[in-house]
Amino acid sequence: MILRRTLMHTSTLFHKTMTSQVEQAKDAAALRAVREHVYDGCRLGVGSGSTVVYAVKHLAELVTTAGLNVTCVPTSFQARQLIIEHGLHLSDLSQTPELDVVIDGADECDPQLNLIKGGGGCQLQEKIVAACGKKMVVIADYRKKSQELGEQWKKGIPIEVVPMAYVPVMNKLRSYGLEPVLRMAQSKAGPVVTDNSNFVVDAKFTAPHNWELLETKLCRTPGVVETGLFVGFASVAYFGMKDGSVSVLHKPPV
Template identity: 40%
Template sequence: MSQSQGVDPAKLAAARAAVAMVEDGMRLGLGTGSTAAIMVRELAARVAAEGLTLRCAATSRATAELAESLGLRIETLDQIGWLDLTIDGADEVDPHLHLVKGGGAAHLREKVVAAASDRMVVVADPAKVVETLGAFPLPVEVLEFGFETTRKLIRRALEAQDLGECDVLQRLRGSDPVITDEGNLILDLHLARIEDPVALARALSAIPGVVEHGLFLGMCDLAIIGREDGSVIELARNDIDADMLAQEGE
């Protein structure tokens, strides 16, 4: 299709395999991040070549702008109502297809869109596949109002889960706070390992100033992991085995 020069071959392979799943007439959610951006370019090229009729909702302003610049029409989620398929990237994917997302500060809209989709397919490179979530700092979108109080409550929740030693750092771009598309702030939780993502998700969601955390549990149906040689591995839940992890760690 359209792109390939200078594009990460593993991300491109994953993006192409996901775009091959798109059928005429589908209602699609378009993810955010570098892999999702490659997917959007591949999708736009397919639409142009085959004249597909699609309805698309974007998970961020950045994705909406990219898609529209490539000729894809973006509608709001409410205009479309429900989606057949969302294709998005991830920062980490574990053997249960639990995800950490939000490296691009878009996990709030990404979660809303994924929750309104029949299927969520993740596109990623092998570095994203982990046995245990947590090496990637967990993004938490929080309200500006009471920001320090919310940070304190998050620290308390982490202490209750024996994660009290971890840094809880505000995400900055240069010296300015990162502001999300919804006008909120991001705290990154440097946890190293998340032994019990379900318990952590529950504890974070119970804090009023937390708008949304980056744990996506039980939402992803399929992860397409691209490889440098252009091949892909498709992982349904519990398919990520020790062999693959060992191989990718070499």
């Protein structure tokens, strides 16, 4: 019994240490990105996810201490609430259709800055906002940095799908060599519904693809609204590392 309690205590401490390490890594990446890319008059796209929480915190501190004028356009309901809660200037794409910088997280990133996004179900609005920005800056912790997509992120490519079309879309995905799974909600019965009232299908894969060709094929599939593959969007990525440092990865020259 004593040995069992000791093992449980050790496991709990290890989990807390790992959680703290990951959160510190997210914070470090967010701080570096905000300091290096936000400036007075900046029109900023604010992404979604846990790392962006730290970015908004540091953004609010910078705006207050430096007296900056920054206009923020959110990619999701979560991002909108963060902007409001921190007293930042909220806008939208109808008022601010051109953005200088977009800061967003990623579920995975390879050396070419190809991304998988949409673990939180915001891939459509995230891609729309990213497409309006002159520069997309990715912030993440060390777990999201991979040599190949699929190395760390095992849940597949999030694909936003019109509800009436999810079965034929899933059949098409199988013909592309993917393994589609309709994402189900955790706290309610039924599938996950996005901010745009669509379903999310997670398309699992077992080998690398030509990501640009796959993205094009997916987007041409009737019923697919958007995918969580972001090819050619990101300019630079900041990864908070285990030792507290920040690894910076720039988009390779064409």
